[in-house]
Amino acid sequence: MNNIIARTINLEKTYSPGEHNEVKALKGVTTQFSSGEFVAIIGPSGSGKSTFMHLLGALDLPTSGDVEIAGKSLTKLKDNDRADLRAKELGFIFQGYNLLSTLTALENVVLAGDYAGLPAKASLERAKELLKEVGLAERFDHTPAELSGGEQQRVAIARSLMNDGRLILADEPTGELDTKNSEAIVELLRDLVKRKQKTIVMVTHNEALTRFCDRVIKVVDGRLA
Numbered sequence: 001m002n003n004i005i006a007r008t009i010n011l012e013k014t015y016s017p018g019e020h021n022e023v024k025a026l027k028g029v030t031t032q033f034s035s036g037e038f039v040a041i042i043g044p045s046g047s048g049k050s051t052f053m054h055l056l057g058a059l060d061l062p063t064s065g066d067v068e069i070a071g072k073s074l075t076k077l078k079d080n081d082r083a084d085l086r087a088k089e090l091g092f093i094f095q096g097y098n099l100l101s102t103l104t105a106l107e108n109v110v111l112a113g114d115y116a117g118l119p120a121k122a123s124l125e126r127a128k129e130l131l132k133e134v135g136l137a138e139r140f141d142h143t144p145a146e147l148s149g150g151e152q153q154r155v156a157i158a159r160s161l162m163n164d165g166r167l168i169l170a171d172e173p174t175g176e177l178d179t180k181n182s183e184a185i186v187e188l189l190r191d192l193v194k195r196k197q198k199t200i201v202m203v204t205h206n207e208a209l210t211r212f213c214d215r216v217i218k219v220v221d222g223r224l225a
């Protein structure tokens with residue numbers, strides 16, 4: 001069964017349209033993502049990968065075309081409904097981890113539960129559970145500065161799972177990690193996809209990591225190659 005969780009339809013994004021600094025970052029991208037699929041996005045710097053991820057994650061709106069998440073058209077939703085969809089269905093993992101430096105690993109993950117509207121107790125239990133799943137049972141009380149890069153990214157992965165959303169977007173999640181840690185993180189992501197039937201879309205510059213993925217999409221100059 002091919003269960004489509006997200007699709008993009010002739011997606012275009014032009015920054016500063018009509019101005020001297022206009023950039024056509026995406027020039028009509030049509031693709032789809034099924035549940036339980038781990039997809040890599042590769043392509044040269046400036047080709048539009050992050051732009052694509054922002055649109056797919058409902059963080060920005062296209063100039064034309066559309067994105068559908070769980071059957072809902074993002075361009076037709078009201079702002080607060082779009083934010084709601086993001087809070088329920090999407091998880092984000094970024095290159096720089098984006099953890100709050102004054103909070104512990106556990107507090108960073110719990111915070112995402114608050115954003116997702118989980119009751120405090122449920123949020124705490126779930127955060128502990130997820131941190132254990134990513135191998136950080138012994139690191140609950142460490143702040144980001146007291147964690148290795150790979151461990152910080154594991155916290156960010158646990159955080160992205162707090163809302164139990166179906167689509168996880170990762171923009172160069174291993175960009176700051178060495179080969180060994182990069183592979184460990186990507187194997188963890190692949191394991192999540194298979195065990196929890198998540199859909200993960202991951203941008204990477206490291207083509208060796210695409211061997212862990214089900215499918216590779218190449219973006220060149222704002223188009224799928």
Ligand SMILES: Nc1ncnc2c1ncn2[C@@H]1O[C@H](COP(=O)(O)OP(=O)(O)OP(=O)(O)O)[C@@H](O)[C@H]1O
Pocket residue numbers: 015016023024025043044045046047048049050051052
């Ligand atoms: N907010 C913005 N305003 C104007 N131009 C932008 C903006 N964001 C990105 N661009 C331009 O759009 C193009 C695509 O950028 P994007 O960040 O999507 O590339 P990328 O494929 O993620 O690159 P990298 O691999 O370096 O991260 C680039 O030419 C970039 O300069």
Ligand SMILES: [Mg+2]
Pocket residue numbers: 049050051171
């Ligand atoms: Mg980018």
